[in-house]
Amino acid sequence: MNSIAEIGHFALILAVGVALYQFAVPLMGAQRGDVAAMRAGISAALLQFVLIAISFAALTHAYVISDFSVLNVVENSHSAKPLLYRISGVWGNHEGSMLLWVLILALYGAAVAVFGGNLPLELRARVLAIQGSVGFAFLLFIVLASNPFIRVDPPPIEGNGLNPILQDPALAFHPPFLYAGYVGLSIAFAFAVAALIEGRVDAAWARWVRPWTLVAWMFLTVGIAMGSWWAYYELGWGGWWFWDPVENASFMPWLVATALIHSAIVVEKRNALKIWTVLLSILAFSLSLMGAFLVRSGVLTSVHAFAVDPQRGAFILMILCVFIGGSLSLFAWRAPQLKAGGLFAPVSREGSLVVNNLLLCVACLAVFVGTLYPLALETLTGEKISVGAPYFDLTFGPIILPLLLLVPFGAFLGWKRGDVGLALKRLWLALALALLVGVIVLALNVRGPWLAPVGMAIAAWLVFGAIADVAAKTGLFKAPLATSWQRLAGLPRSALGTAVAHAGLGILVAGVIAISLWRIEVIVALKPGETAAVGKYAVTFQGEGPLTGPNYTGRTGAFLLKQGDRELATLHSEKRIFKPSGMPTTEVGLYQTWHGDVYVVMGDETTGGARAMRMYYNPLVNFIWFGAAVMFLGGLLSISDRRYRVGAPRRAAGMQAAPAE
Amino acid sequence: MIWIVFAAMTAAVIGALLWPAVTSRPAETRAERAAYDRAVFRDQLAELERDVARGVIGQAEADAARNEISRRLIAAAGEVRAKTAPGFASAAIAATLIVPAVALPLYLMAGNPLLPDVPHAWRMENAENNGDMPALIQKVEQHLEKEPDDLQGWQILAPLYRRDQRWDDAAEAYRNILRLQPPDAANISDYAEARVMANQGMVAAPAQALFRQALKLDPTFPKARFYDALALKQQGKADEARAAFEAFLKDTPADAPWRPMLLAEMQDMSAKPPALDQQTMADASQMSGADQQAMIRGMVDGLEQKLAANPDNLEGWLRLIRARAVLGEAGKAKAAYDRAKGQFASNPDALSQIDGLAKEMNVE
Structure with missing residues (x-):
């Protein structure tokens, strides 16, 4: 009977050797001008990805089938855990997350190998060699000091479970994204080192x-x-x-x-x-x-x-x-x-x-x-x-x-030399609008901190500036609408991406400023039936009851949210105690609107049958994540652009045309 | 056989690494370096013309950009050809040996080639066939979670827990047996014994009460008599304990399996109240019963003072509560319990330990 866990382990160890090969051979080849050796880097990079993917799949398999003969599974999983968290448990621990790290590293390396056809062969060989050296170091670290394939014999019948605080959908997918970011920077690094070598x-x-x-x-x-x-x-x-x-x-x-x-x-x-x-x-x-x-x-x-x-x-x-x-x-x-x-x-x-x-x-x-x-x-x-x-x-x-x-x-x-006057001329409307926002905030928020109107004006400036950018490039309000639309469609995606990302930044800044300056925090002890005011909302503690989940127990509190006489929602905040560890976690009662969240947390019991409650009104808080999403979209637009442009310098005279990207 | 798989994997890896080396002919020329630059510049020029055609760039800017690109294009054309070494594949081919040379020693060091996978579901399904005790236990546990009133299930589990020395679980199982069966000396004593073992061999007051209850139902029941005497001994009531042991010994047949244990306890008649420290315990064993009691109380008081000065010591509080309860000082035990709860109010782990101990020792 063949063991999939051992096959995964062996694939991981083969990847160590392949990474060393990927480092040494193309680098020597590029130095000596040996075409075969330089080419070898390409297949090594692909191979490294395949091997690590096999290894990662084997570990995931061990988690899915709850193979407690693998120490890593014993320490971080439990047969009663939902499938999603059994899978996310693969990287919800040190060893598995390092394996994910090198998997993403190898994926980037393989991408360079596949899409790098228009790089000079020496450059591609050196980039892959540097990428291989990073992979080698971390693979060796995994095998020697963080090996997820260490076995237990005889295996225990049950595992210890995953830290309950990590059993959450957002957290299940936060590490892969973050790693894709961290590790993606290794490519820029490999390019830089290759350029230095050359x-x-x-x-x-x-x-x-x-x-x-x-x-x-x-x-x-x-x-x-x-x-x-x-x-x-x-x-x-x-x-x-x-x-x-x-x-x-x-x-x-x-x-x-x-x-x-x-x-x-x-x-x-x-x-x-x-x-x-x-x-x-x-x-x-x-x-x-x-x-x-x-x-x-x-x-x-x-x-x-x-x-x-x-x-x-x-x-x-x-x-x-x-x-x-x-x-x-x-x-x-x-x-x-x-x-x-x-x-x-x-x-x-x-x-x-x-x-x-x-x-x-x-x-x-x-x-x-x-x-x-x-x-x-x-x-x-x-x-x-x-x-x-x-x-x-x-x-x-x-x-x-x-x-x-x-x-x-x-x-x-x-590009090359700019004209401040011209830029200002194109931006005056955005500037005026931003100042207007600042004045309105100042008027509404007389006793607020000085930063409030300034911060909101800056946020507006970013958003209106981005709009003005697109407007100028498409000749909006100057040319017929149909022409502007045509120009928008013809606009380089990277130009559009810039504007969208900058607008996203403005949205994010608005959220950050708003929550830092105008958040309302209410800390009260409430008995069932009592009400607390949170800004313009009234929150009534209706009472609490017991709670039983798949792997936790606890108490759940119900809160009636009203604005004036209108009932908006019933919120539930929970205190959970997870079974294997007895570790407590909190579930927040959240009422989300476009202009802010009502956020209710049930705290500990106080004397006299009341519970300490923390309640917030977080204005514009979702702008923060919405802004980040818009920035991501800007990046997506920019990357979908064809990349053959060159920065066109502007002459001192004749500046009527739209700036090119 | 797993080594065949490993050999195949290694061969595939080496083959894949060799492929570019053997397929690229030594005489193959590659594009010269500057050609890549020129390709980029030509693409840029083409893109520029598209921009001009679309009207997103003015004529003047387009001219300036075209000039700049053309300048770069000309500069790229002027570069000397990179020197190409005769493409010798032999080095790349030989280097593939790096892979097995690295992988084999590493795997021999870290791997466990002979251990099969053990999927949890497979293990549970084949528990009976394999005589897999942990899996069988879990099966019964899962069954009892659904039907906690199945007496037979608890009767299977209890001795298995005993065998594995999982005393807390054993106590819980015997408690359930007692709940589902009419009480008799045997099932009460089994439950009480499991609690004693879970309590590191100390017969606490509630356990002793259980043994007494068993003795009421059957005054000759050996297990209950033994632990009742042991409790007296641990409480420092040496004379009473000795009398109880001796009476029990008289009724014990010469071939009774518990006889050696009984004799050992009688020989070792030094009381063992709450574990304090080894040296003091050794000293205490030299003293008379009353002196021992006094000294133990003195030490427990000392522990209490230490905790008052330095209360962030969960271990200490647990020891104090246990000691007070074993000494039969219910009021002081309760006071220690209350203070410990106050001290660790914000630490649920500690609280659950304190509460667990309090429940076990009947402090409340």
Whole structure:
């Protein structure tokens, strides 16, 4: 009888060898000009993906059939668990999530092998070799220190179950998206290192870095948004972002990746900023590796620190040193040999993108310091400090606000040299509308903080600026509507994607500002029948009853939500105690509208038969995730564009035509 | 045979790696590097013309862009041809040996080739055929979850739990047997014994009460007599305990299976109240019964003071509650229980442990 688990294990170990082959042979081949050796990288990359996919499928199979002869299944699954969580349990633990990590890495490698036909053979060979080296390091880590195929003999009859807090649909799919983002940055990294090895940046290099980075950025955006959405409705704290080190670990690569997708435009269209883009590619992947280290080594204790194990931490730290240290050394050595590209005036599209890059990097640095300083301090002096929202409001906020102001503006500047006056002329309506929004907010919110009107005006500025961008490109209101429509259809998707993503950013900012400034928080003790007011809503605690789920018991409280005399809904908030561990979780009662959520959490019993209740009105909170979704859509539009465009510089005279992309 | 599968997998991998090496002829020329650049630039030019045709770009900008692309195109044309080494496939072919050279030692170290898969459902279906005890136990458990009043099920489970020393589960099973059967000395004693074992061999007050109840139904029932005497011994009532053991020994036939255990207990007549620390226990065994009692009480009081000074110690509180209950100080046990609950009010895990102990020791 053949064991599928062992076949999966063997496939995983074969993948280690293939990754080593993928690293060594194409790299040597490219160095010696050996065509056969360079080609070998292509089949190795495909093979690596097939092998890891077999291995992943075997582990999933073990989870689905509840094979408790596999230690990983014993530790993280239970035969009574619903199928969805038996499958998501595969990556709901350290070993399985590392396997998912290398699976996605190999998928990206295979994609380069398949779609890289228009890359010069040497470049493709080197990119695949670097990709192979990353894969080799992590595969070796899995086999030696995080092996999901360790067997138990004799097998126990039942497993320990999955952390109940992770048994949630949003969380089941948050890691694959986030990993697709993290790991996607490895491609930009591999391109950058390959360029450094070659000492040149080809036109094809410039053309291909951006789409890969864009894919990674899109997944990262969705992954972070899903994590935040999960924290919002599952943890029951009423917040959506906590500047928690684990969140920051995913946010830092996102900031740098955002910078990277902007600088890569300049490389692609103007053949400038090449060295900077190479550096950003290295930094982006380094930050995503660092995130993996922080989260997995047990340096941070959180729901993500599945296994606190110093040996694993040391192993990941070693991988980190080799790749970050190695690539930065290579950069220091080879970057001076890269030819600098096209010239541009300070006031130009390129100039504005440079400012964007600088501000994003400084913002990332602020987050970096806020995340690592407390860790460093604790390691060196043993003193524990916590750096929370006030720090980030004071540092991250002032850096990011000017950037937001610049966004619509930059999109209106021409390539090579721009014209501020012209940009302003095209944007005056958007500016006026944004100021109007600010004034209205000021009027409605007289005693509110100064940030309220400013923040909302900036959000409006982003959205109206994006609309103005599309309007200008399609000649809206100037040409007949039919012509505008035709032009919209003919507009490069990447131009449309830019506008959509920037509008999404505006929507997100509106949500963030609104919830930070106008959230209503009510903490009361209620007995059944009593009512509390939450803004314009009245919430009546109707009483509670026992609750029995498939693998938990608990109490469920019912709340009648009224606005004036109108009954809107009955909300249910639950306190669940999960059976195997006795671990408590909270289910939030949520009433969602377009303008905000009513959020009810049933707390602990207090004296006299009452229960402590926390209730919130979270204004515009869903704008945050809607905005993120719109940004994702922008990325999707942009990536569906044909990529053969070049940035057309604008002459000093004759500027009547729409700016080209 | 799994090694055949592994050999086939390895062969397939090597074959796939060899394919490009053997199919690419050494003389094959590849496109020169600059050709890729030129292709991109030509595509850019074509795209530019499409933009012009669609009217999304002005003539002046189009001209400027065309100039820029053309300049790059010319620069690309001027590049020297990359040197192409004679395409020697032998290195790539030899390198495929890396794969088995890495994989075999790693797998021999980490793998378990002979262990079959054990799907949970398969194991449950074939539990009877395989004589698979854990699976059989789970089957009965699942059955009892649906029909908790099936006496026979509990009667199967209880001795199996005993055998595996799952004492809490055994106590629960015997409790159910007692619930479904008219009480007699045997089933009461079985239940009480399981509770004693779950309590690390300490006969707590509720368990002792159960043995007494059994003795009321059958004053000669050996198990109940033994544990009743053991309880006296553990409470430090040495004289009473000795008398009870001796009376029991008199009624015990020479070939009774419990006789050696009884004799051992009689020899080791040092009381064993709540576990404190080893050295003190050793000291205590030298003392008389009354001194021991006094010392134990002194130590329990000391523990209480320590906890008052440093209350974040769940282990300590559990020990204190247990000690108070075993010493028969119900009021103090209750006080310790209340304070422990207050201390760990925000820690449900701790609370459930405290409550579990309190229930077991009848503190409430």
